[in-house]
Amino acid sequence: MLPVLVCLALAAFVAALLGSLHAGRIVTLHLILAVGAMPLIFGAMNHFIPVLTRTRAPGIGLAGLPVLALAGGVLAVAAFGLPGMAWGRYAGASLALMAAGLLLAWSRRRRTGMLGRPHPGLAWYEAALACLACALLAILAGALWPQQWAGLRRLHLHLNTLGFIGLTAISTLSVLLPTIAGRPDPDVGSWLRRNLPWAVAGTLLVAIGAAWFGPLAWAGAAAWAIPLGRLGARWLRLYRVEIFALHGAAPLLATALAGFAASMLFGAAAVLFPASTPTSVFVAGFLLPLVSGAASQLLPVWLRPGVQGDWHAALRGRLGRYGGIRAALFCLGGIAGGTGREWGLLLGAATLLWFMLQALAALMHANAIRQETP
Ligand code: HEM
Ligand code: HEM
Structure with a gap:
């Protein structure tokens, strides 16, 4: 299921970005965020929640949830288009x-139902889902209170980007980068526990502030800066070699973290300089390196769960080849997009297309090896 959702998300990203010059901004954004990212996040949570609670894998019925989310996203895009x-x-x-x-x-x-305490990443996922639920309630509330629509719309967009996608991504990244580096960070659990209140408070303050009382939004940006600053400083201390490498997924995940922080800077700056487009930084500088980097690391596990061997390592190596160059291109695309240059999104699309072709070749190669060595 997960590999299918990854392919669907990548296809939605490329289609939306290439079509972004013709389709409207809202259609493009929802094709990327609601059709591409939302069902993939549901699929990833179905996979990770049993890991975080040390409980058995979910039954087939749960696979219906990403499909339900996908149907919601498709309906939203159809409504706009x-x-x-x-x-x-x-x-x-x-x-x-x-x-x-x-x-x-x-x-x-x-x-x-579990024994003992869950991994602290679980609370981040639950907070992310609560943000999504509130963001969608804001859309429904718009039907009842049309006079509040401007505020509800800003509530929806900040709760979704910073809350639903942001909380899911940052907690996953904090665990994934040490795994990729092969040197687990023993303090990641306490980092997650200590920083969730800051991230949640930051999200709520930005969302409520942007909707109804501007000054609160600045306090929210300052609250979010604490977990992001701490994680960035920690990564630079512990994983500098992997982050500034030519190959691998680490440069992409570090770019995603930087891109998320940059989208907030552009978001805060947009209030003063309306030419800046934070949503483009969010997509090209954060979401694209996040999904392609995470897929480089996780696709081998999702395709062949169980004991990890040479087959997984070889496939991971091929998926991550030139990851450092793609990370630099996503960075450039994000900054260009954020300053209102349309080629920024197109550069992001071209870089993603490069990853998709490389992934196709890597998967064909891995499949051939699998058939040779049953
Ligand atoms: C599936 C259910 C969804 C529905 C029905 C929905 C609906 C809407 C509506 C009605 C608007 C205002 C459009 C306008 O101004 O004409 C909007 C804006 C927005 N939504 Fe959603 N949305 C959904 C999911 C999402 C998700 C999952 C995300 C992100 C994770 C998202 C992010 C945004 C953003 C960023 C904007 C503002 C775009 C801009 O002004 O640049 N939405 N949404
Ligand atoms: C933490 C950082 C952020 C702060 C402090 C912030 C603050 C604000 C404020 C105060 C407004 C209202 C502007 C006005 O009254 O004209 C606003 C609107 C907006 N923000 Fe943010 N924001 C942040 C992050 C983001 C991010 C990350 C995105 C995109 C992914 C974003 C997208 C938008 C958009 C599209 C609008 C315009 C909504 C509309 O048309 O009404 N913001 N933001």
Whole structure:
């Protein structure tokens, strides 16, 4: 299921970015975020929640949740892009809300059914799902309080980008980079525990502040700067060699962290300089290196779960080749996009396409080896 969701997300990203010159901004963004990223995050959470709670793998029924989220995303895009589909935004928000509520309830059940305490990453995932649910409720509330629509819309967008995607991504990155480097960070659990309140407070303050009371948003940006600054400083101390390498997934994951921080800087700056486009930095400088970097590391496990051997290492090596150059290109694309240059998003699309072709060749090679050595 997960490899299919990764392919779907990558295809949605490329299609949306290449079409971004013709389709409207809202359609492009929702194709990327609601059709591409949201179902992939649901799939990744289905995979990671049992790991974090040390419980058994989920049954097949849970695979319905990413599909439900996907249906919600597709309806939202259809509502923005097709005439006569305006009802789709409420139907889409309801379906995605249902998926978020069910996944959150399932996670809470796993938490109470386990022995001992869960990994602290679980609380980040649950906070992320709660943010998504509130962001979708804001869309539904817009039908009841149209006079509050401007505020609800800003609430929706900040809760989704900083809360749903941001909290999921930062907690996953904090665990994934040490794994990639092969040198686990023993303090990652306490980092997650200590920094969740800052990240959640930051998200809520930015979202509520941007919607109704500007000064709160600045306090929120300052709160988010604490976990991001701490994680960045820690990575530079512990994993500098892997981050500034030519190959591998580490440069991409470090770029994703920097891109997330940069999208906040551009978001905060957009209030003063309306020409800056934080959503483009968010997509080209954060989401694309995040998904391609995480896929380089995780696709081999997702394709062949169980004991990791030479086959996994070889495939991972091929997926990560020239990861450092792609990271630099995503950085450049993000900054160009953020300063309102359309070629920034196109550079991001071209770099992603490069990764997709490389991944196809790597998978074909890995498949050939698998058939040779049954
Ligand atoms: C599936 C359910 C979703 C629905 C029904 C929905 C609906 C909407 C609506 C109605 C708007 C305002 C559009 C306008 O101004 O005309 C909007 C804006 C926005 N949404 Fe969503 N959304 C959904 C999911 C998401 C997700 C999952 C994300 C991100 C993770 C997201 C991020 C955004 C952003 C960033 C904007 C503001 C775009 C801009 O002004 O540049 N949405 N959404
Ligand atoms: C932590 C950093 C952030 C702060 C302090 C912040 C603050 C704000 C504020 C105060 C507004 C309202 C502007 C106004 O009254 O005209 C706003 C709007 C907006 N923000 Fe953010 N923001 C941040 C991060 C982001 C990020 C990361 C994104 C994109 C991914 C984003 C996208 C937007 C958009 C598209 C609008 C315009 C919404 C509209 O058209 O009404 N912001 N932000």
